[in-house]
Amino acid sequence: MIHDQANYERETEDVREPLLSEKGEATVDVTADSPLPDDLTRDELTLPAPSEPEIARHYTRLSQMNWAIDSGPYPLGSCTMKYNPKFTEDVAADPNAAVHPDRSERSTQGNLELQYRLQEHLAEIGGMDAVTLQPPAGAAGELTGILVAKAYHEHHGDDRSEVVIPASAHGTNFATAATAGYDVVELPSGDDGRVDVEALEAAVGDDTAALMLTNPNTVGLFERDITEIAEIVHDAGGLLYYDGANLNALLGRGRPGDMGFDVMHYNVHKTFATPHGGGGPGAGPVGVVDELAEFLPAPQVRENEKRSGYERFEPDHTIGKVHGFTGNWLVLVKTYAYIARLGDEGLSDTAAKAVLNANYLAERIDLDVPHGPFHHEFAATAGERDAADVAKRMLDFGVHPPTTKWPEMVPEAMLTEPTEIEGKSSLDDLAEAFNLAYADTDEALDAAPNRTAAGRIDQVAAARNPRLSWQALDEE
Amino acid sequence: MSGTDGTPYAPHTDDETAAMLSAVGVDDEEALFDIPDDVAFDGEFGIESRTEREVRTECSRIFGRNDELTEFLGRGHYGHYVPSVVDHLSDRAEFLTSYTQYQPEISQGFLQALFEYQSMLVELTGLPVANCSMYDAATALGEAATLADRVRSTSGEVVLVPEHLREGKRAVLANYCDGADLTIESYPMVDGNADVDAIADRVGDDVVMVYAENPTVRGCLEERLGAVGDLAANADALFVLGSDVVSLAVLEEPASVGADVVVGEAGVLGLPTAYGMGLGIFACSDEFLRQVPGRLVGASEDADGDRAYTLTLQTREQHIRKERATSNICTNQAWVALRAAMHAAALGPDGLVDLANDCVREAAALADRIDGLQGVVAPVHDRHHVREFVVRVDQPAAAIAAELETAGFAVHVVGEHRLQVCVTDLNAGRTDDLVAAFEEVI
Numbered sequence: 059m060i061h062d063q064a065n066y067e068r069e070t071e072d073v074r075e076p077l078l079s080e081k082g083e084a085t086v087d088v089t090a091d092s093p094l095p096d097d098l099t100r101d102e103l104t105l106p107a108p109s110e111p112e113i114a115r116h117y118t119r120l121s122q123m124n125w126a127i128d129s130g131p132y133p134l135g136s137c138t139m140k141y142n143p144k145f146t147e148d149v150a151a152d153p154n155a156a157v158h159p160d161r162s163e164r165s166t167q168g169n170l171e172l173q174y175r176l177q178e179h180l181a182e183i184g185g186m187d188a189v190t191l192q193p194p195a196g197a198a199g200e201l202t203g204i205l206v207a208k209a210y211h212e213h214h215g216d217d218r219s220e221v222v223i224p225a226s227a228h229g230t231n232f233a234t235a236a237t238a239g240y241d242v243v244e245l246p247s248g249d250d251g252r253v254d255v256e257a258l259e260a261a262v263g264d265d266t267a268a269l270m271l272t273n274p275n276t277v278g279l280f281e282r283d284i285t286e287i288a289e290i291v292h293d294a295g296g297l298l299y300y301d302g303a304n305l306n307a308l309l310g311r312g313r314p315g316d317m318g319f320d321v322m323h324y325n326v327h328k329t330f331a332t333p334h335g336g337g338g339p340g341a342g343p344v345g346v347v348d349e350l351a352e353f354l355p356a357p358q359v360r361e362n363e364k365r366s367g368y369e370r371f372e373p374d375h376t377i378g379k380v381h382g383f384t385g386n387w388l389v390l391v392k393t394y395a396y397i398a399r400l401g402d403e404g405l406s407d408t409a410a411k412a413v414l415n416a417n418y419l420a421e422r423i424d425l426d427v428p429h430g431p432f433h434h435e436f437a438a439t440a441g442e443r444d445a446a447d448v449a450k451r452m453l454d455f456g457v458h459p460p461t462t463k464w465p466e467m468v469p470e471a472m473l474t475e476p477t478e479i480e481g482k483s484s485l486d487d488l489a490e491a492f493n494l495a496y497a498d499t500d501e502a503l504d505a506a507p508n509r510t511a512a513g514r515i516d517q518v519a520a521a522r523n524p525r526l527s528w529q530a531l532d533e534e
Numbered sequence: 535m536s537g538t539d540g541t542p543y544a545p546h547t548d549d550e551t552a553a554m555l556s557a558v559g560v561d562d563e564e565a566l567f568d569i570p571d572d573v574a575f576d577g578e579f580g581i582e583s584r585t586e587r588e589v590r591t592e593c594s595r596i597f598g599r600n601d602e603l604t605e606f607l608g609r610g611h612y613g614h615y616v617p618s619v620v621d622h623l624s625d626r627a628e629f630l631t632s633y634t635q636y637q638p639e640i641s642q643g644f645l646q647a648l649f650e651y652q653s654m655l656v657e658l659t660g661l662p663v664a665n666c667s668m669y670d671a672a673t674a675l676g677e678a679a680t681l682a683d684r685v686r687s688t689s690g691e692v693v694l695v696p697e698h699l700r701e702g703k704r705a706v707l708a709n710y711c712d713g714a715d716l717t718i719e720s721y722p723m724v725d726g727n728a729d730v731d732a733i734a735d736r737v738g739d740d741v742v743m744v745y746a747e748n749p750t751v752r753g754c755l756e757e758r759l760g761a762v763g764d765l766a767a768n769a770d771a772l773f774v775l776g777s778d779v780v781s782l783a784v785l786e787e788p789a790s791v792g793a794d795v796v797v798g799e800a801g802v803l804g805l806p807t808a809y810g811m812g813l814g815i816f817a818c819s820d821e822f823l824r825q826v827p828g829r830l831v832g833a834s835e836d837a838d839g840d841r842a843y844t845l846t847l848q849t850r851e852q853h854i855r856k857e858r859a860t861s862n863i864c865t866n867q868a869w870v871a872l873r874a875a876m877h878a879a880a881l882g883p884d885g886l887v888d889l890a891n892d893c894v895r896e897a898a899a900l901a902d903r904i905d906g907l908q909g910v911v912a913p914v915h916d917r918h919h920v921r922e923f924v925v926r927v928d929q930p931a932a933a934i935a936a937e938l939e940t941a942g943f944a945v946h947v948v949g950e951h952r953l954q955v956c957v958t959d960l961n962a963g964r965t966d967d968l969v970a971a972f973e974e975v976i
């Protein structure tokens with residue numbers, strides 16, 4: 059198993075594909091032909107001035123030095139890198155959908171209808187009563203959900219200062235709680251990798267605004283005590299927040315709303331197959347139970363009274379807005395198209411295949427998996443080996459490695475989520491890459507990767523001497 | 535297609551599924567789910583599975599229910615023509631279907647493209663640090679306020695914003711301010727520009743940030759930004775300037791008027807009109823390098839001593855620093871940033887400056903023609919404008935806008951007797967028709 063990535067290297071200059079600026083810049087005298095007085099304008103502008111053929115070649119070469127889910131397996135745990143159906147791009151490119159957000163209700167019934175339908179589908183899938191599509195990413199969804207919880211407590215004259223979060227949670231949970239102005243109470247994981255119910259009882263109290271929980275959790279385990287957990291939090295007057303990062307495992311098998319969760323976000327770029335785009339755009343719709351619906355961001359979309367069309371409305375005690383307009387619209391359109399394509403059967407089968415794939419892969423690799431039974435993802439341990447080094451070696455075998463060294467409860471963790479889109483033969487290849495790398499010599503691991511466009515990159519040097527632009531490189 | 539009625543995007547044949555189940559040691563997939571019965575879901579969503587063709591037809595029918603209008607709309611969301619080369623290159627699956635560059639050795643392409651995007655922002659703003667994106671202009675402004683809260687040691691908690699500010703943007707800012715215990719106050723405007731005297735009277739120990747926009751939400755160019763910057767600096771408040779990457783091509787560099795942070799919209803390049811989807815700018819001075827929200831791409835070297843790119847200064851970020859992170863942002867708008875950089879490259883500095891100048895000329899020309907109509911004044915503010923301007927009408931503005939909509943045109947209603955009109959390269963060819971329709975309805 060060998061994979062050589064493209065590498066456009068200029069050995070004389072120690073660079074690969076040169077920067078656009080290195081291929082030729084031009085400087086324009088801005089004042090020369092300006093309709094504005096000189097004191098309002100800059101003097102000149104210097105930017106790259108490539109021809110179209112040069113642009114095509116530049117970005118094609120860059121793309122060839124970039125791994126993607128269409129290149130091969132990309133089993134990053136908690137990231138749900140699944141295939142993005144091509145037709146959804148065509149649906150989102152419909153020129154009729156490309157309208158300005160300030161258009162009247164009357165003239166945008168199509169967009170409102172799609173928003174309404176998607177709200178309804180997501181509510182049904184999550185077991186929630188109302189959904190906002192506005193948050194532009196998962197973390198934005200978290201912030202929206204926690205601000206809704208905060209508004210709910212404040213509306214009831216209840217001053218609460220803490221959000222409880224398991225130690226194994228996504229980093230965004232902690233940062234979100236802090237952004238919303240809450241103190242974070244970190245909950246240690248139990249020995250079995252789940253929430254320690256006794257520790258939770260001790261941590262929760264009058265100050266608890268919410269518990270943020272991922273279920274299945276970040277090592278793929280279902281929190282079997284969820285009913286008891288919900289009772290503890292609710293009895294203390296707190297709300298239960300569901301982090302939707304791992305929803306792929308539950309589709310058609312369990313709904314956060316049925317488990318006692320009051321508010322949740324959906325990561326549509328994970329569960330519903332919208333492309334990750336190298337780090338976004340995503341979308342993070344938020345679902346809530348009835349009691350929280352009046353606090354959702356404005357506007358919401360509903361059917362009008364005559365049921366003859368759709369209208370926007372402002373929830374009674376709305377938290378306002380979390381995005382300047384309507385969120386990441388093009389992503390939401392792709393979400394709808396994916397859900398409509400799959401329907402009940404497809405969504406349910408998605409979870410089945412995702413869980414089967416994770417279990418099959420774990421069975422095929424030589425690394426131990428300390429916690430189970432897991433669902434769509436598992437945390438293997440590299441044991442005495444350095445998980446980051448094993449991962450670098452895997453790059454040479456034509457696969458992307460899993461998430462490494464996280465969550466911390468598993469030593470040298472390799473958090474692996476193959477998703478439903480890998481078949482048996484590709485899982486066998488992935489297992490072989492794991493096993494070859496895991497068994498390789500220390501020297502080989504240290505020297506890896508060898509077949510990627512770049513060799514091992516010095517991260518420490520990058521942070522010690524930050525050079526964040528071509529201007530910074532020029533200054534050297 | 536799989537051998538079942540399930541997802542079309544899983545390759546398993548029935549035989550393979552059977553072999554995998556057997557390897558795992560269970561009879562069927564259900565045995566792998568460890569969900570207690572009392573919370574398991576055995577109902578149905580009621581969503582019928584459709585073929586790809588059916589979904590496309592359905593969505594096309596739904597979107598067909600939008601009226602076809604020629605939009606003269608802006609106020610923060612602008613459409614410019616996006617060259618085909620941007621679609622075709624950015625849609626390459628290696629870009630579109632990749633993840634955040636956690637393994638930089640195999641992700642050099644996207645990292646370099648984002649590094650180039652950051653560099654373009656550095657040129658346009660004059661500030662040395664630009665991140666590789668926020669969600670949109672409004673959330674970028676919110677992040678700037680939390681930055682001000684962290685870096686300014688004044689006892690203050692007040693964020694000063696212009697009276698003329700998009701309501702939705704202010705609402706987003708308020709949600710970021712809420713958690714940081716900041717309060718928002720407006721300063722007045724004089725004929726479409728910041729009232730510098732009023733700002734001078736207001737700044738003091740309790741102000742942590744002064745925000746201005748150029749162009750403003752009404753399309754006006756600010757004429758005394760340097761004075762605003764000085765006032766903010768003297769009060770040890772952060773001066774945050776909002777703009778967009780097309781306007782920045784010709785406007786006074788934010789750094790030269792004393793901006794500490796530039797936020798705003800970069801989706802004016804690379805993104806077509808998209809119901810408000812955006813691309814947030816965040817650029818700042820070196821002083822705040824370790825307080826920047828979001829992702830930064832830096833240059834380094836690989837094992838062979840060749841230049842290589844990597845995400846850097848990640849100890850600022852939520853996945854390392856958790857509740858002490860500079861922001862909770864994770865997924866951002868990377869692919870939109872890639873598209874903006876491609877669009878900027880396709881235009882080159884000449885094309886970008888021409889586009890910006892056209893936005894000034896077209897707005898002035900259209901305002902002049904509308905101003906010639908009976909009972910109408912345009913522009914309301916005696917300022918230079920970019921793309922858009924406010925129109926005063928003697929008759930009720932809402933009624934005029936409704937009639938214009940019937941005639942096939944969309945404009946903003948911004949007051950009882952005020953409309954706002956936005957012209958870009960996309961609708962400039964329809965200004966004759968708009969003026970004719972205007973004349974018809976007034």
